[in-house]
Structure formats: C-alpha cells, structure tokens
Amino acid sequence: MNLTARDLEIAALGPCRFESPLGLSTVRGDGRGNFVTEERRIHLHAEKCLDAPGPEDDLLLEKTGPRRRIFFDPEAVTAAIVTCGGLCPGLNNVIRSLYLELTENYGVRKVLGIRNGYQGLVAANRLEPLLLSESVVEDIHKLGGTILGTSRGPQDPVAMVDFLEARGIDLVFCLGGDGTQRGAHDLFTEVNRRGLEAAVIGLPKTIDNDIPFVDRSFGYLTALEEAERVLRGAHVEARSAINGIALVKLMGRHAGFIAAGAALASGDVDFALIPEIEFPLYGEGSFLGALHRRIIEKGRAVVVVAEGAGQHHLADCEREHDASGNRGHADVGLFLKDEIAEHFRTENLPITLKYIDPSYVIRSVPANCADRLLCDQIARHGVHAAMAGKTDVLIGFCNGNLVHVPIGTVVRESKTLGVEDDRWVNVQLATGQPRWGATLHVE
Ligand code: F6P
Numbered sequence: 001m002n003l004t005a006r007d008l009e010i011a012a013l014g015p016c017r018f019e020s021p022l023g024l025s026t027v028r029g030d031g032r033g034n035f036v037t038e039e040r041r042i043h044l045h046a047e048k049c050l051d052a053p054g055p056e057d058d059l060l061l062e063k064t065g066p067r068r069r070i071f072f073d074p075e076a077v078t079a080a081i082v083t084c085g086g087l088c089p090g091l092n093n094v095i096r097s098l099y100l101e102l103t104e105n106y107g108v109r110k111v112l113g114i115r116n117g118y119q120g121l122v123a124a125n126r127l128e129p130l131l132l133s134e135s136v137v138e139d140i141h142k143l144g145g146t147i148l149g150t151s152r153g154p155q156d157p158v159a160m161v162d163f164l165e166a167r168g169i170d171l172v173f174c175l176g177g178d179g180t181q182r183g184a185h186d187l188f189t190e191v192n193r194r195g196l197e198a199a200v201i202g203l204p205k206t207i208d209n210d211i212p213f214v215d216r217s218f219g220y221l222t223a224l225e226e227a228e229r230v231l232r233g234a235h236v237e238a239r240s241a242i243n244g245i246a247l248v249k250l251m252g253r254h255a256g257f258i259a260a261g262a263a264l265a266s267g268d269v270d271f272a273l274i275p276e277i278e279f280p281l282y283g284e285g286s287f288l289g290a291l292h293r294r295i296i297e298k299g300r301a302v303v304v305v306a307e308g309a310g311q312h313h314l315a316d317c318e319r320e321h322d323a324s325g326n327r328g329h330a331d332v333g334l335f336l337k338d339e340i341a342e343h344f345r346t347e348n349l350p351i352t353l354k355y356i357d358p359s360y361v362i363r364s365v366p367a368n369c370a371d372r373l374l375c376d377q378i379a380r381h382g383v384h385a386a387m388a389g390k391t392d393v394l395i396g397f398c399n400g401n402l403v404h405v406p407i408g409t410v411v412r413e414s415k416t417l418g419v420e421d422d423r424w425v426n427v428q429l430a431t432g433q434p435r436w437g438a439t440l441h442v443e
Helices: 091-105 117-121 156-168 178-193 219-239 257-266 288-299 332-346 370-386 424-432
Strands: 041-043 058-061 077-083 111-114 172-177 197-204 245-250 271-273 300-305 350-357 392-398 401-406
Touching: 041 172, 041 332, 058 117, 077 091, 077 156, 077 257, 091 111, 091 370, 091 424, 111 178, 111 300, 117 156, 117 178, 156 178, 156 300, 172 178, 172 288, 178 197, 197 370, 219 257, 219 300, 219 350, 219 370, 245 332, 257 300, 257 424, 271 288, 271 424, 300 332, 300 350, 332 350
Parallel strands: 077 111, 077 172, 172 197, 197 392, 245 300, 245 350, 271 300
Antiparallel strands: 041 058, 058 401, 392 401
8 A cells, every 4th residue: 555644634524513413521621521522533554663763653543523513413314325246244334324323423314325326316216215214224234234235246336326316315325335336435435526415425335345444344254253253164074974074165355354354263174275275186286286285194185265366277277247347256165175186096096076056045144243343333423424424434433443544545446365464363363374475484
C-alpha cells in the first residue's frame, strides 16, 4: 500500500446541525467520553520498527462512534439496507442491528430493506423494498442467509440514484465484499455529482476475510468454525482407513485466510494449499512427493485446498467470469483428487482417498457468538457514521478498533495472506509442509 494521509480523509455531507438524541455523556477536555470527537484517530500500523521508522507510521484513521452533533434530522430520514454478493453468516444480524439502532436510538421512522442486492435499487426490476419493522426483524439474527435476498454484479449507478431520489432515501447501507464496495463507491460518485444529501455507508462482509483495512470481517470466524468441524470429520476418515487421504476444498478465491485459519484451528492438517503460494506438483520438493512421504511415514494425511490455489496447474482450462467480474476458477479440488489418485496408482501404493467439498455449507449457517458481537458493533457504528453525515465510508476494523475508511481507498487496495504473515508461518510450522515460495528461515 502506497498511502498518504489524504487517502484516509473521510468525506462528509456538511456541517452537523442537530443535537444527537442518544443522550450519552459529553466529551471531556481530554477528548474522551461516550461521544466520539472528530479528532480521535487510530494508527493504521500498530507495529513499529525502531531501526527503520517509515513515513507510513504516521497514517491515522478516523475513529468510529456516536457524534454529539449529527447531520440528519432523524425524524425526517429514510434509510435503506442492501445485501449483495455471496452469503455470509451474520447478514441478518447486521440488518437487525441497523434497524434497531436507527429506530430505537435515533428515532428514524422509515427503514427499507432493498430486495436482491443492487438489482433492487433499479426501478425497472420492479422489486418493491421491504418495509422493515420490529416484527420483521425480531428473530432474524438467529437465521443464516439474508432476509432481503442478494445478487451479484453491478447496476447502473444513474438508475440506482434515480431510485434513491424517487424514494427519498437519505442513508444507504451496502453490505458486501469488494465488488459491492465498488458499487457503493459508484453510488456515492453519482450522488455527489447530483449534489444530493445522501450518505453511502459500506459494511464489509465476506467469509474470505479479504477486504483491506478490515482485520476480520464478520462471518469469517463462523465459517472457520464450520470448516474446522468438517476437517475433524476428514481427519477421522483418513485415520480410520488404510493409507487414508482426506482432501477438503474450501472457499477462498484470491486469499487463503479460510484454508489457513481452518488448518490452524483443526491442528490435524498435513497440507494447506492457498492461492497466494504456488506449489510444484511433481518431483523434488513437490506436493505429491511430500504427500507420498507423509503416507509412508504416518499412513494418513489431511489436505486442505482453497478454491483459488494451484490455478497455475490449470492454465489451459476454460474460465468464465461471474456477474461480479471475478474470473472463474477451474476446479482445483477435483483436479488434485485425480492427480493424487493417479500418482499413487503409478507408484503402486494403495490409498483410500476421500474428497470433501463443503464450500457453501460453511457460509449458510447463522453467525457464531464472536461474529454476532462484531455484526452488532459494525452496524451500530455504521448508523453513527451515517447520521453524522459521513459518506463514501466503510466501517473498517484495524488493530482492535472500528474505523472510518474511504470506500474509494478500500477498493483500490487488496488484501491477501503474505508469506511472511504470522498465520502463514504458523501453518507451515504446524503442518510441516514444504515451504513453497516462502521466505521463512528457521535457525
Ligand atoms: O466471496 C465469497 C465467496 O464465498 C468466495 O470465496 C467464493 O468464490 C464465492 O463467494 C462463491 O460465491 P457464489 O458461487 O455464490 O458466486
């Protein structure tokens, strides 16, 4: 990231004209109190290197939280919530907490649930928004999925802003991953071009945990917990068979956070293959060579592969793009399954190979406790940001703090698991797998 302080400046609709109705304690002289002042900042980089302090050490992010003065008159506000992209545990929790914070605490009277992602913001699609109420949201936090429906892909920002204007929508909360946040930024740009007073707030959602400025996105820990359960079963299968190999494919298009996290949480994984690290298949130091040795030594192995891993072995395969513009993957799980079977057949070493693909199962469940807490926090802080008139802002999560990050900056960056990332180092140490492409040195 080559960032300057300017990249982290937050856009606002204008001066805050109203007193917050939250009734929290007023700010003391030291800037502290329940209300958060505009001057509060969080360091982007928590770690400092004393022998090489870089200029990036001074990068600061605006702290989220309730402001004493707000931009919008709550009683005159109409808010809208839209959920986009793939499912993720916690979507309904965020919808519910947004609704409750808006209505119970700020006194907003109208909250609309936009149907089927950005498609629901285009009038021509004739998707009437759902008017949210206490009875609609009452029990939704116990459910997986999204009560609003979702879809992938961008929509025309002009048509979407026409819809906002026609419905008198002042606040839009966009729940989604990188594609959704690109859409939110386009929405902001069009709102801004027309000079409208509407706030666009991004709430980061993905089980892949690959959104920049978000240490952990909601849904990730729940997905890990489910993946770990699958790995437990995979390990039992491998252990109970003669030369048992369990191959488990997990999601992770560009980033290996799920595969790496599940491998660490499980403690039973012998190989974790992720998109960030290319691995050789045959010969000295290769995946198949190391797997062969592991079977000889241990008589069993559990292999986890992220869906985006090993694509260099599948370069000739046909790919399509999904509606979000993501290049499709050739199925590395099925490919490896065949390669493993073929290798051991050729080597005349009988194995029992089980292939498990729980991809969608791990993301359709309700959020676990840790994710529920995070969902509630980011939703309420999203409302505080919107009511204060902040716009084009994503609720980020940096070094244990929720922060405001310009969506325009978020969508220019990317987040993957670095080979020197502590988590990846630990995966290598825990599995004992070859250190492909890694720079790890253990004395
Ligand atoms: O973006 C999250 C994710 O779970 C990715 O890991 C995966 O590639 C993608 O969604 C698949 O979603 P769908 O099949 O619904 O488009």
